[in-house]
Amino acid sequence: MLNYTLRRLMFTIPTLLLISFIIFLILDLAPNDPTGNLPLTIPPEVREKIRQSLGLDAPMYIRYLLWSQQFFINEPLNLLNQWFGWCIGDCEGRLRVSSWATRSPVVDLIAERMPQTLWVVGMSYVVGILIAVPIGVISAYKQYSWFDQIGTFIAMIGFSVPTFFTGVLLIVIFSVWVPNDSFFWLPSIYDTTLEVVDWDSFMLQVRQMIMPVMVLGLFNAAQISRFMRASMLDNLSQDYVRTARAKGLKEKTVLLVHVLRNSMIPVVTVIALGIPQIFGGAIITEQIFKVNGLGQLLIIGIQGADIPLVQTLTFLFAVLIVLFNLIADVLYGLLDPRIRYE
């Protein structure tokens, strides 16, 4: 198993390098000019100086290698320095990937935005799983009952209605129609400056998280509950379930210990595979509720033609996808003793 994991890890390095190169190529082949957003009153020679200061006069492969050096070597070293105080090489004058718009290092910007995204996205995923697993179990156990029919229908709605509509619909209901002073009124804008210090501010935090978390959570729950149901159905008809019942075990034990544990194996991998997609989906949710997380940072970067920021963020999303694919495969091997990778 360890051998397999190591081999897969080795294989991810060229994949990630290739992906980073493709992203760089797309951004570089684009015909537009990064200084195009600057005021027209800037004279051409100054504009040329600005281009040089951004390093745009160097050939493409040099810029790619520079970015790779800054991202793969300098940034990790800098993180070590910040977290543990270890200083390797030149700690002060090290070149870092910096945003064109704000002139601050991109990684610092990302670190600033990360907690908000993780809170909203993480919570929504947890809520989604907590809703999905019981629904999947009951729908499979009572197959074709009214509960199952309604569950199937709601799940179909859940992954057909896009999050940008459910989000806006919730805003219309809970922020516009419900009167301001009502208990059910919820804020439509996520306030990141809120600090949780006492019970009141904690309640405010909970209230402002309800809508974004529910929007993403319902979308996730719809997908996971379908997988849970299918996986439970696969296991319920197996021989070991009949054996367990024949031994005289209680139905609760059969269902929750024997069947549920085995059905969770494929569901866990599906959950792991879904995490990177959630970050992508969060781009839209963050835009609706004005959460200043990673998704909003990406949109700002795209609108401002901030190439280093966009490139680093896109690459980070790619790293997430590759990493969670690997985690899903390894988890599958660890959980299911029938699967042995050689």
Added chain:
Amino acid sequence: MSNAEIADDRKFRSLWGDVWVQFRSHKGAMLGMIVFGLILFGVTLGPYIWTTDPQYLDIRAKNTSTILNCFLTGEQIFQCFSDPTSIKYYDPNAEELVRVKLSWAYPLGTDQLGRDQLAQLLQGGRVSMAVGMAAMLLSLVLGTVAGVIAGYFRRLDGPLMRLTDLFLALPLLPLLLVIIMLFRDTLRGMFGPETGIFLLIVFVIGITSWMQTARIVRGDVLALKEREFILAAHSIGTPAKRVISRHILPNILSPIMVSATLGIAAAIITESALSFLGLGFPSDFPTWGRLLFDGTTYISQSPSRVIWPGLAISLTVLSVNFIGDGLRDALDPRIRGR
């Protein structure tokens, strides 16, 4: 009774007849087909029936409410039919009687520039549907070609599947946004503002959504290749091109049809998401996603502006998904006929 007589008792059945019988028994799929048919009918023929120009600015009638609001204002329901413009209702926030702007000329109301929402919704549906269909066709063609080649020619299997894996590892939504942002102006210059952005969006959605189809098709082709009738075709000297077109393609039609329906849904959602993030079609060339995006600014004044386009997107995607579900059951010979 001989065997011939038993056979005579049965009605003549064709493959597609069986599929249709199975499909009809799926209630959700039938309902989905009716709803999708109605929406398709509405967006294709609707602009000929409701002939208001979606771009006409009737600035005096700006911010007209939906006529449905008239029926919510209270006891004056009959007046809604005769003269809705004079209706007043009690506003609890302002604590006085206020007049609402209502008119039968604009059943779904108007936007902040006085453009008719119903006409915009119909026009926007045309664009959304066209994008969905075109992008689905492109991704279907790409996916089928890649899948058939990878499954049929062993030497190309490895490279093509690695390419598929690579595409699956790319973060698609960020990349779509980046590509559209970067190439938008160039294509607008080349093909005009509307055709350029249409081509760009169809192209980027098409080339980023073919991977699932390719994988499914490859799997099916690999299984088919080992069957006797392919061997027979090979042994009488049929060239590869004709084996694929005559023997393989007709047999993988069902997974292709299922992924076609799912592809339309995915493409419509992606296009709306792009428009919603402000990187899709321009505001004067409405799509459902764009109308929803423009409506969010005025959400507290007129919530109906976001509800109608959102409902249109959701109903279309829901009905297409149900059709796909029914089609999958109907085309699966293990389920069909039970």
